Amino acid sequence: MVTGASSGIGAATARRLAAQGYHVVLGARRTELVEELAAELGGTGRQLDVTDETSVNAFVEGLDSVHVLINNAGGAKGLDPVATADLDDWRWMWETNVLGTLRVTKALIPALIDSGDGLIVTITSIAALEAYDNGSGYTSAKHAQAVMHRTLRYELLGKPVRLTEIAPGMVETDFSLVRFDGDQERADAVYQGLTPLTADDVAEVIGFVASRPPHVDLDQIVLKPRDQASARRNVKTG
Numbered sequence: 001m002v003t004g005a006s007s008g009i010g011a012a013t014a015r016r017l018a019a020q021g022y023h024v025v026l027g028a029r030r031t032e033l034v035e036e037l038a039a040e041l042g043g044t045g046r047q048l049d050v051t052d053e054t055s056v057n058a059f060v061e062g063l064d065s066v067h068v069l070i071n072n073a074g075g076a077k078g079l080d081p082v083a084t085a086d087l088d089d090w091r092w093m094w095e096t097n098v099l100g101t102l103r104v105t106k107a108l109i110p111a112l113i114d115s116g117d118g119l120i121v122t123i124t125s126i127a128a129l130e131a132y133d134n135g136s137g138y139t140s141a142k143h144a145q146a147v148m149h150r151t152l153r154y155e156l157l158g159k160p161v162r163l164t165e166i167a168p169g170m171v172e173t174d175f176s177l178v179r180f181d182g183d184q185e186r187a188d189a190v191y192q193g194l195t196p197l198t199a200d201d202v203a204e205v206i207g208f209v210a211s212r213p214p215h216v217d218l219d220q221i222v223l224k225p226r227d228q229a230s231a232r233r234n235v236k237t238g
């Protein structure tokens with residue numbers, strides 16, 4: 001099951017897992033896109049808004065046994081200093097990244113345990129490991145999401161569920177377009193002058209994680225382009 005599966009890392013991961021033989025269940029707000037992709041992959045596509053409890057409950061209904069949950073839905077809005085933080089942007093980031101991951105994970109823990117060999121992959125970010133100026137709405141949400149995921153690793157110890165945190169740096173998807181509210185020029189500028197990761201680069205790693213034997217838990221994977229050393233240091237910034 002993949003959240004945020006209509007584009008970017010979510011869609012690429014759904015493709016990869018389907019290629020590895022999984023029946024993929026795709027969720028996103030843009031129903032048409034997930035239905036289309038699911039049809040192509042021989043999977044199931046349904047509307048899912050991780051910020052809405054009713055939507056999450058309807059989505060997981062009937063899923064008795066789930067082997068893999070990919071918590072991918074999330075993102076950033078804005079790049080503002082704390083002094084001028086936009087409360088609505090913060091709410092959106094906490095609702096999607098933190099509470100969205102919580103809602104979906106909570107709803108699926110029984111089905112993951114019942115599978116006898118479950119795996120929870122949460123896509124955090126290098127923003128879950130670092131603080132950077134003007135990014136606190138996103139970095140704080142990603143830190144919180146990551147700590148929840150890492151806590152679950154302790155709480156599920158002894159149960160047949162593995163947990164992997166994937167913390168990517170720059171990946172060229174519509175991430176920056178969403179962050180900058182549809183400003184294509186500003187979004188493109190983020191990736192110009194360096195070679196970012198692609199969604200497929202990340203999906204390939206997730207495919208590797210999912211194909212390890214049940215006793216092997218890849219706890220945390222940090223994945224950056226060669227051109228990026230940290231959230232704010234790359235070949236352009238020096």
Ligand code: 8X3
Pocket residue numbers: 124125126127168169170171230231
């Ligand atoms: C986004 C990471 O490096 O693009 O999650 O800020 S970065």
